[in-house]
Amino acid sequence: MTNNLQKERAQQTLSVDSLNAFLDPDHKNTAAIYQQIINDPVLVTSKSYYDLTKPQLRELCAHKVKRLSSYIENESFEEFENRLSLLSVSDPAVATRVGINLALFCNAIKGNGTDDQIDYWLKERGTLKLRGIYGCFAMTELGHGSNVAGLETTATYNPERQTFTINTPNLAATKWWIGGAAHSSNHAAVYARLISGGKDYGVKVFVVQLRDSNFDLLPGVSIGDIGSKMGRDAIDNGWIQFNNVEIPREYMLQKFSTIDPDGTVNLTPLEQISYSALLQGRVSMVLDSHRHGARYITIALRYSIGREQFGEVGKETQLIDYTLHQYRLLPYLSLVYLLGPGSQKLMASYNRILNDLYAAKNIKKSITELKDLFVASASLKSTNTWLISQLIDEARQACGGHGYHAYSGLGRAFQDWSVQQTWEGDNNVLAINAGRSIIKYYQAAQKGKKIGEDFAYLGENLPADLDFSDLRSYITIWAAIIQKVAQHALKIYKGNWELVSQERLLLSKFHSNYYLLTAFLERIQSGELTGQEKEIAITIFKLYSLYFVDKFSGVFLQFNSFQPSKLGEIQTAIKGLFAQLRPHLVALTDAFKYPDEIINSSLGNFNGDFYNNYFGDIIQNYGKGDKAPYLDVLASMLGRPDQEERLFQSRTKDVLEKLGN
Amino acid sequence: MTNNLQKERAQQTLSVDSLNAFLDPDHKNTAAIYQQIINDPVLVTSKSYYDLTKPQLRELCAHKVKRLSSYIENESFEEFENRLSLLSVSDPAVATRVGINLALFCNAIKGNGTDDQIDYWLKERGTLKLRGIYGCFAMTELGHGSNVAGLETTATYNPERQTFTINTPNLAATKWWIGGAAHSSNHAAVYARLISGGKDYGVKVFVVQLRDSNFDLLPGVSIGDIGSKMGRDAIDNGWIQFNNVEIPREYMLQKFSTIDPDGTVNLTPLEQISYSALLQGRVSMVLDSHRHGARYITIALRYSIGREQFGEVGKETQLIDYTLHQYRLLPYLSLVYLLGPGSQKLMASYNRILNDLYAAKNIKKSITELKDLFVASASLKSTNTWLISQLIDEARQACGGHGYHAYSGLGRAFQDWSVQQTWEGDNNVLAINAGRSIIKYYQAAQKGKKIGEDFAYLGENLPADLDFSDLRSYITIWAAIIQKVAQHALKIYKGNWELVSQERLLLSKFHSNYYLLTAFLERIQSGELTGQEKEIAITIFKLYSLYFVDKFSGVFLQFNSFQPSKLGEIQTAIKGLFAQLRPHLVALTDAFKYPDEIINSSLGNFNGDFYNNYFGDIIQNYGKGDKAPYLDVLASMLGRPDQEERLFQSRTKDVLEKLGN
Structure with a gap:
């Protein structure tokens, strides 16, 4: 059989290097990081990844997080974030599981804490280097998702002891979906209503320790595993309820609003800036849309170039030569291309505006720019996470029946991706x-x-x-x-x-x-x-x-x-x-320069030899001809005696005659 | 908290019974079957179903198939098919796993076999009662999906021994995706090219035994497990390769084309009718679109009526009162309603035309009608399986973050449903x-x-x-x-x-x-x-x-x-x-009259008490506060010594001075 991908690759005239440099100005660094990931014994992803159960995924994920903790010691936070983002293309759950701590928990503190609080919680305690503290972001409640102002958890100030008492007043106020809470986290950034002197001052952020150094729950803290999800099962999402959990006054993050020892609360309108902590996730998801989209469209296009269907055997038509197939895939290729420069521009705006804001040069200008960034990022995050979801679904369908196999990578991709439409802003x-x-x-x-x-x-x-x-x-x-x-x-x-x-x-x-x-x-x-x-x-x-x-x-x-x-x-x-x-x-997809291990699809390898790749992966992981462990169930059904015998011959005509009158 | 669903239910004025009877003319029987399913200790589905691993799902599925084998003994084939279709709403894989044998294998024989062949393979051997033979449908090949005429498996006639030799000539000709092949089936309806006297007569159907009564593979038969899929992991799809597997001449199905003992092949143009075997699946999928769609839209609507978001606490707005939310869900409710009468009309046409065809009253008229039915069913199957897929995705998103939880049922629904877009006609x-x-x-x-x-x-x-x-x-x-x-x-x-x-x-x-x-x-x-x-x-x-x-x-x-x-x-x-x-x-969704166990979603119960239902399901299946089995990984990361110590102090300034020159 002709290897169409290799045949066409030999005829390409576009410079893959030029296109790659255009799509990714940081391409040299990207290539180096991908090389490190695919050669790393723990971080690399293979086909068997698609066969792991939830407990196995969670354990593997913990190993990957631990492995990453050695990388983080020798690079800047920005360099590590970039590493995480690239790793997420082949294993999105790992990046999330780390990001819960490094991005969400740490950003909550950076965005709401004083310099001393930031210094203590993030640096002195080792958090930013994945040591000591592993934090989670306890904002969402069972009954309150998008509506942060409606949260019900309370932090009631006790002036006599200079402490807060954290409480979950009802079931709907249970902290819910909290990534890392089920197993990993020992601290949480808790969003709760500040109550002082009987007055409700609205939602503020408090650092609350959840577990001791032995991973035992602190008094009054009740936690459970959220369990199975549509995707990203490697993340240990949990729920948290607080029953009179007491924390020192100093654990309230007080960059903006503050509380005096006597319970006097000093509010500031600048607090709205604190929500900028959530912006990073939205901006990142536009970049994710580019990077993940590139992976999935490559799978579908390589398969569509290689696979032939209809016409005579040996002279069949390549799928991609059907007009409808082009209509189904090429607009998504253009989307992925446009998302390169687009996401980079958005990210650059974000970095500039946030730096200006933290530098407090022209706070009024920064706040105006921040609002525009909210609008732009909301539009780009929502539109493009939707479009990538459609891209994945179309890519799967474009691979026909084989797209439904776990090793196409596209089923899992859809499951993992779908959460992007809902989290960090529905x-x-x-x-x-x-x-x-x-x-x-x-x-x-x-x-x-x-x-x-x-x-x-x-x-x-x-x-x-x-x-x-x-x-x-x-x-x-x-x-x-x-x-x-x-x-x-x-x-x-x-x-x-x-x-x-x-x-x-x-x-x-x-x-x-x-x-x-x-x-x-x-x-x-x-x-x-x-x-x-x-x-x-x-x-x-x-x-x-x-x-x-x-x-x-x-x-x-x-x-x-x-x-x-x-x-x-x-x-x-x-x-x-x-x-x-x-x-x-071929050149337009090769230009993404994703190694096979990052694409991790039996249908999307660079060599285009997809039948051998696919069959080989299946033989390697599932072997040949094993009998089912539950064979007795089938055997006892197929070999069962006939009904009369199983019913003790108690319904035969002569029995019924005996029983009749 | 107000129970909005119950409050609104009390205000309903529509007759749920009238609407139910309109949607389902067979509603009394439907209700009785649902009752039997949800009271059956093996057939009922619960939340823990969403936590099962692939091996567990397959074993459970085998138990359900066995359980169904006792039902089938006392009802007609049509009654049993209806039972299966209703069961599929809560557990689609079970219906497929049985349908592979009872619909696909048996229809291949009914559509292509002589009366004697039908009598022997289906009745005498017990197949139609799930005894003795468990068949699979070996049509699709690794390299050939939709294009049946392009299949490459060969059945070469040996006139001297009056047998066929079945062969898989190359990797792409491997039978692929064959449901039941991995573990359950002992026979297959094999679609292969009939070769006699060196001439290729095109694709015909042959019965080939795969395994003996001890479930051991017959000589020359090589089989493996296909492994993990996007959904429907309970089905044991497999691949099959044939190496000089010899079968008697009589095992070719010869209702249309026949082969004489000397190898003379007698072709007939009527053979095109044999493809009508595939029609049943397409027609059924339109009915599935109605029945499954009803389940998912009920979940989303009940949740959207119950859930409140934004506005003041205690006075928040019900999700369904947002215009956009109505725009997202109500058109799909109308789709589900229209699919009731629409799918029933299509099913009635199918039954009438196929009965006429088998009765051979007016063969020319029947063939014309069959062609129209092909077109109508192709249009309805493709359009509506796509729309239901969109319905599920929208329903999941409409449930916000909780839609992403496995217990919403909507993630699994999407995974299981997606195959409908691809199988039995892309x-x-x-x-x-x-x-x-x-x-x-x-x-x-x-x-x-x-x-x-x-x-x-x-x-x-x-x-x-x-x-x-x-x-x-x-x-x-x-x-x-x-x-x-x-x-x-x-x-x-x-x-x-x-x-x-x-x-x-x-x-x-x-x-x-x-x-x-x-x-x-x-x-x-x-x-x-x-x-x-x-x-x-x-x-x-x-x-x-x-x-x-x-x-x-x-x-x-x-x-x-x-x-x-x-x-x-x-x-x-x-x-x-x-x-x-x-x-x-509320009345429009209650009118589907699905028991909670059929809906099987923590968000979609009849009682509308969704926070308690959801939390209760999670506590029941995941408990509280367990530590992770892999805790040592996390502990050794968070408690690790600092880098200098782990690097044997070999990078300190004085060491580097010692090593320098």
């Missing part, structure tokens, strides 16, 4: 919040007010229609439709935001498109790429825009962006772009 | 085949040719626009757009069907809408429902149509079905329909 909640802000920004812009750089387009006068020959037009068509939808929403909303939630959702999705297209075109025009690599990047850019215009064509036509007849032109143009991309698909 | 392949047929039917109708009843609308002269006040218009708008898309496809296809695969996909989806709406309106107008139950059914009917018109609005506007401004009216109308449905959601 996608629907984030999206409609972002949409409401966009409408408000639009209204402000129309009144001539100055708005943030990312949203300045809302005040521009733009052509609604698409000019195929003008690259900017592939972006402005989105800016213009956003204006029209925002305008429409303002017209029908009548003071009730609920009436325009569909429009708000659309605006959030459209802003993500605008943002990604803008970031991508900036990079194309920066001169990094030249020649045919630049040409192909432009093709990808156009495909992304046109595919989504076609997908949302009802909205464009509803608001008369262009004539209905133009849709046919757009659909024809999309097919033309497919034809331009088709010869380069 | 959805994309089925849909574009159906779409091509619809275009051809349209062309024929335009030429004045008579076409089958289900597609007669293609020749009618219909208004393109929607008249809100005319119920028929909610259907004809779909018929008219199908005509327009078919016409457009004919204009651009230029002899190459590949050029219109997107249009073919749309036509398949639109035909499903047309079919479901038609079947539903027929039942509404049959007089079964009266009063407000009839009114609410009409509301559901309208919502289904308008929701999908809005969803595919780009197509309607592209083909000028109505003015762009009408979309706003449609969107407003949809919100009005939501408002009409909102007060009745």
Whole structure:
């Protein structure tokens, strides 16, 4: 059988190195880290990973966390975070299990603690080096997810002893989903209502020790395992209830609001900044969308290039040469490409704004920028975690029946990925919040007010229609439709935001498109790429825009962006772009430079020899011809005596005659 | 905390019994079977089911199959199939594991065997009563899924010994995914190329014994376990390779083509009928879409009625009162309702046509009807298994973080359901085949040719626009757009069907809408429902149509079905329909009458006390406060000596000075 992948690879003309450098400016470091991961005896992931049970996954994960603790000792926090992010591509649960402590717990302290508190809890106690303290982030409650202001756990101040008493007042206030709580954590950052002198001062953050150095629960602390989940079973999520747990006054994090020994509470409006701790997760998930998406689209495209179906044996058609198959996969390839520059731009904004904020140079400017970042990250996180979920599902289906096998990697990918739509801001909640802000920004812009750089387009006068020959037009068509939808929403909303939630959702999705297209075109025009690599990047850019215009064509036509007849032109143009991309698909996926161990799919190896790879993996892990351990169940069914005998011949005609009258 | 579900249930005015009888004409029998299942010590499913490992699931499944073998002895095949279908709602893998034998293996023999062959293999040997023979369906090969004509396994006739030699000529020809092959089956219906006198006569079906009565593999038969899958791990899928396995000439199924002792092969064109064996699965999956969809939408709606979020504590808003939440769930509720009558109509057609075919009254008419049934079932199977997959994903997200817990049941549901999109006809392949047929039917109708009843609308002269006040218009708008898309496809296809695969996909989806709406309106107008139950059914009917018109609005506007401004009216109308449905959601979901054990979700119990149910299930299965079995890994990490000590103090300044020069 022809190895189509290798045959096509030999014919590639694009420079894989140039594309890789474009997608990942840090590519040399990335390659080095991947090499370290795949050669590491503990950190590497193999096919048998897909066969592990929950207890096995959790134990393996603990070993990986321990292994990472030796890496963290010799690199900066940022370097380690990057290592974690790359590791997460092949094993997302490990990164989460560490991130619960290093990102969530530590960020809660960094964002809410005084310098002394940060110094003690994070440095002196070894936490940032994965020693001594292993923290968890006890925010969510059984009855309260997205609505932090509604949390019910209480921290009641006792002035006579200068302590707080932490309590779980009812079942719905049970801390829930707390990653690390079931087994790993000895401390928690607990979000609880500060009560002093009988007054409720709202939700603040408290450090509460959960377990002693022997891992025994402290008095009044009740904890249990949350158990099985749709995915990420390697994470030991737990629930926590507090019964009169007493902690010193000094354990309240007091960067913003403070409490005096006598119980006087000093509030500050600056506290809203503290929620910036949650931003990192959202921003990271956009980068995850790029990195994980690249893994899954590579599997599907390599398989679709290799696999043939229909036609005569030996002359069958490669799956990827079916138009519908291209329609199913190539727009997602363009999404993954756009997410490279897009996620990098967002991450750079985040780093700059947060640094300015912590440096407190121009606090007013920082707070304004922070708000814009909230909106942009909400739009990008929700839109793209949804799209990657669709990508995974489509990739699995594109691999036909074999996509359903655990070793395709795509089933587990979907299970693990799905949580991204819900955690650290439910996608629907984030999206409609972002949409409401966009409408408000639009209204402000129309009144001539100055708005943030990312949203300045809302005040521009733009052509609604698409000019195929003008690259900017592939972006402005989105800016213009956003204006029209925002305008429409303002017209029908009548003071009730609920009436325009569909429009708000659309605006959030459209802003993500605008943002990604803008970031991508900036990079194309920066001169990094030249020649045919630049040409192909432009093709990808156009495909992304046109595919989504076609997908949302009802909205464009509803608001008369262009004539209905133009849709046919757009659909024809999309097919033309497919034809331009088709010869380069091997190079475009090789450009991610993911080692086989990171892709970890029997269908997605670099060598393209997928039947042998797949069969080999299966033979290696499941052997041949073993009988079932429960064979007696089958044997006793198939060999059972007939019913009459089993019923003691008590229903035969002569018995019934005997019994009758 | 208020129990919103119970509070609202007390206010319901709809008759749950009437709606239940409308949705399920066999409702009395259904209720009796559910009662038997949930009281059966082996067949009932509980939350701990979600915690089972693959080996545990397989063993439990074998016990359930054995348990079912006692039920099958006292009922008809049709009754038993109905029992299986109902059981599948709570445990889909069990039904599949039995269905591999009773539906696929037995149908292969019924569809291809002579009366004597059917009598021997199915009755005399006990197969139909789950005794003696347990068969599997060995069609798919590693390299050949949808393309049956391309299978490579060979059955070469040896006239001197009057036997066939079965061979697997290469790795890609390995029988793959064969359900039951790994552990359970002792016989297989093997699809292989008949070779006689050196000539290839195409794919025929052969009965091949795989294992002896001691479950040992027969000579030349090599079998292995396929291993882990995305879902349905309880099914022991396997692979099979044949190395010169010899079987008697009589083991070829010879209802159609036959082979004489001297090797002369007698082919017949009627053989195409044999593929009708695969139809049952597709038709059943439309019924599954209704039954399973009802389970998942009930979970999401009950949770959304009970759960409150945002606003003040104690006065928070019920999730279902958010417009977006209604937009996310209520169209799927309408889908599930429409699938009731729709799937029943399809099943009735199937039974009638197959009975006529087997009775051979009017073979030509039967073959024509069979072709139409292929198209209708392909369109309905693909469209609705996709939609139910989206329903499950949306339902999970609508339950927020708790939807991600295994005990919501929705994660496993997605994993188990996903295979429906791929098996027994890949959805994309089925849909574009159906779409091509619809275009051809349209062309024929335009030429004045008579076409089958289900597609007669293609020749009618219909208004393109929607008249809100005319119920028929909610259907004809779909018929008219199908005509327009078919016409457009004919204009651009230029002899190459590949050029219109997107249009073919749309036509398949639109035909499903047309079919479901038609079947539903027929039942509404049959007089079964009266009063407000009839009114609410009409509301559901309208919502289904308008929701999908809005969803595919780009197509309607592209083909000028109505003015762009009408979309706003449609969107407003949809919100009005939501408002009409909102007060009745408890009754509309109670009307499915699923016992809690069938729903098997901590979030979806009838009593609506979901926090207590959920917490109780978790405490029961995971206990409180256990330490991790792998605690030493965590302890040795957190308590490790500092790096200098672990590196033997060999990197201190004075050591480096000693070593330097």
